[in-house]
Amino acid sequence: MPSNYDRIGGARVLTAVVEDHYRRVLADPTLAHFFTDVDLVRVQRRQVEFFAAVLGGPVRYTGSPMRRVHRGLGITRRHFERVVYHLTESLAAARVPADLTAVILAALAPLAGDIVDRRVTRGTPRGSGSRIWVWSSVFGSTA
Numbered sequence: 063m064p065s066n067y068d069r070i071g072g073a074r075v076l077t078a079v080v081e082d083h084y085r086r087v088l089a090d091p092t093l094a095h096f097f098t099d100v101d102l103v104r105v106q107r108r109q110v111e112f113f114a115a116v117l118g119g120p121v122r123y124t125g126s127p128m129r130r131v132h133r134g135l136g137i138t139r140r141h142f143e144r145v146v147y148h149l150t151e152s153l154a155a156a157r158v159p160a161d162l163t164a165v166i167l168a169a170l171a172p173l174a175g176d177i178v179d180r181r182v183t184r185g186t187p188r189g190s191g192s193r194i195w196v197w198s199s200v201f202g203s204t205a
Contacts, residue, residue: 067119070162073110076117079149079156080109086148093144096135116169117162129176136179146170 087093114121153163
């Protein structure tokens with residue numbers, strides 16, 4: 063039985079998804095400023111590594127811990143949701159099967175706590191953020 067990595071199409075498809083994803087993110091005015099003065103080639107390479115590892119590929123994620131990478135950037139829950147939305151759109155555009163999309167999103171969900179800046183979101187009433195349709199459609203709940 064092929065691995066999820068093989069089923070998705072390996073590095074070729076993951077690279078195409080990640081490149082499309084960052085085109086979308088950079089076109090989003092609420093997100094683009096996070097990538098000013100960032101080595102996008104390196105970021106995309108690490109993103110492909112991460113997805114390959116999550117999908118059981120022959121690659122190990124070698125990037126820094128998410129909390130360290132995103133510390134002090136002021137990323138809100140809404141920013142995180144927008145990134146996930148764009149990723150979901152990129153996966154759909156690449157015709158990635160729903161079950162593999164769910165595997166990737168399931169790996170991202172717990173990372174919100176390491177990526178979202180608690181100082182920025184502290185004091186925000188629970189449930190005041192937008193409903194992230196990705197989580198609700200895949201997992202039946204809100205993030």
